[in-house]
Amino acid sequence: MIKKIIKIIKEKIFESKSYSIFVLKKNFDFLIKKIFEELNEIIISLQKYKIYKNCYNRYLLIKEICDLLYHIILFIIYNKFSFFEIEKEFFRRTKISGKKEKKNR
Template identity: 65%
Template sequence: MIKKIIKILIKKTIVNNSYSNFILFKDLDFLIKKIFEEIFELYNSFKNYIIVKNCYNRYFLIKEICDIIYHILLFIFFNKISFYEIEKELYRRTKTSGIKEKYSR
């Protein structure tokens, strides 16, 4: 599934007037602000979903999750981080306790 998402994102960055290009040609601070903005929107959607668990609130929660994933992927592309590097780090973390790993930083 992640490969499908990446292919879609790459296609979007090819189009000159795409939102992806707009963000990628801004500076890194702009992208970081967008990620924090999306996290805040996710938090608000989650609060609404906790209060009233219905399809409407669930839909908005899913939309905000998609927005965060999208902006994180842009962040990864912006910084030229390979998915191999991410996969390698996640694999390394499976060999140790999360608590131990956190304290070793």
């Protein structure tokens, strides 16, 4: 799924007025700022959802999660990480416990 999303974003990047190209032409700090901004919006949405567990707040939380994932994908593209590298790391982690993996860093 993520591989497909990355492909779609990469295809759209070259449209001169796309938001993706706007972000990627900005500097790295701008992209990092956007990621933290989206994280903050997720926290706010999550707090609202925990209080008012309804479809509307759930939907808003999902929207913010999508925004964060989108900016993380732009981060991946900006830094020219391959999907293979990320996938390889995920598979490596399936063979080790979370505690052990953190300890080995």
